[in-house]
Amino acid sequence: MNPVPKGRLYLVATPIGNLEDMTFRAVRVLREVDVIAAEDTRHTGKLLQHFGITTPQISYHQHNQRQRQGELLTRLQRGEQIALVCDAGMPGISDPGTALVQACLAVQIPVTPIPGANAAVTALCAGGLATDRFLFLGFLPPKSPARQQVLRSVATTPATLIFYEAPHRLAASLGDMGQVLGPERPCVVARELTKIHEEFWRGTLGQAHSHFHAQPPKGEITVLVAGATPQPGLAVEAVLPEIQRLLASGLGCREIAQELARTTGLPRRTLYQLALAAQAPGS
Template sequence: MRETNSCMVDVATLYIVPTPIGNLADITHRALDVLANVDLIAAEDTRHTSRLLSHFSISTRTFALHDHNEQQKADYLIEKLQAGTSIALVSDAGTPLISDPGYHLVNRCRQAGVKVVPLPGPCAVITALSGAGLPSDRFSFEGFLPPKSKGRRDTFQSLADDERTLIFYESPHRITDSLADMLAVLGPERQVVLARELTKTYETIHGAPLGELIDWLSEDSNRVRGEMVVLVAGHRKAKDDLPSEALRTVGLLVKELPLKKAAALAAEIHGVKKNALYKWGLENLD
């Protein structure tokens, strides 16, 4: 163990160190102490991290560890850790591994018996959730949405009946298309909160029914700038609601079978009442 005036850094230890998502004042004293006293910092982008370190007058050596080389470099870093080196893992912003590199290294360290010490700190998911005004007792973080429309719609369809608050990351150049795909699947009344530029000068947290939110975005091009966190209210299940997957199954089966038979099979597959599916089919299928 290496001791300084303010921090004790263990040898042969990997530290998971969150860094600010915008406002540099959000970094913790403990994070600064660890970054200043470890032997090496594994960074998603060494140039980006060097600017952060320079701001706080930290001169620790950095090593590039990103999506494209993590699996290849993990063994090298584990060898250094086992030899007594202390390493801090950072991403460009926020908590490593949360839609950022680090999973393979941490997983391999755990398998190899290398000590892993996670530090608490900035995370866009939790920051957005705490200020969104949506239910926070149960939520699901889904990471970045697929880049193509079909992938996004499939994702929304698979989550349409989820009663938890859903959280996604999205980039500014895809946010409009992603919300349009969400509208096609979830409808205009689903409550959605858009949190952008969190902790920065132009931080905005705006919530509305999805149809209104899309109109609000289109009113000002500045509203689609910056990193986005999209929070979606969970499905409100009514007593007579039928699962969307059961409805989809009926829709597929009825192409080959009479509605009555299709409803009976879908009911057996999904564990719902066949009469309810049959009635829905009469009302909604040609």
């Protein structure tokens, strides 16, 4: 009796805007697999129709991933070939695809990526900020306190920071970024990448907050923020305004000392004493 051949999961990138960014390989794989697991079958259906692909679809998204994952694994173990796609870009980035990949690897089902467009890397390449080191953080939390907590955790990171953001939250997020990271930090707001109304807005976080508060944006948005610049040997007097700013943002003295010690080169004990003094009543 011949053993049942193992199935394979294909991670197929789809266009982030311009349909011409679809690769020949992606079209071929979507035609050849047994089924396509799609984040939104109606959205993907339009893409498939455009390329004349008639492969059946099954929904796989954040609201049904638990029950659907078992079904997909069973089909893969029966030897079926399945393609996973999201609404735009590479599946597994800011969507539930990672959980399915991990489940497949746990039972030794091979996973093959079919690369293509990705909004984060596309924005980074043309944004004009440093590309040698970058940190992708996906979508920030919707509420300001949690958002600021995430931003504080990367405030001293020297790499370019990359975020996705919804248009209705952009101004608020830029405001928090300016408060935590500093309003003079350079940034790029990339909107509607590869589409007709593609736009790259460049300036500082303070300027970006004012601009997008006055002119609410539309479309898909990627935000790039320049990494922190270490300042070794900074004079003690020069760090006082930063201590006061961090105190005002809600950070404790120990957290401030630890954070500034990394970026200024000043002793943590000295910074802690300065923070305590700045926190004292009447200071």
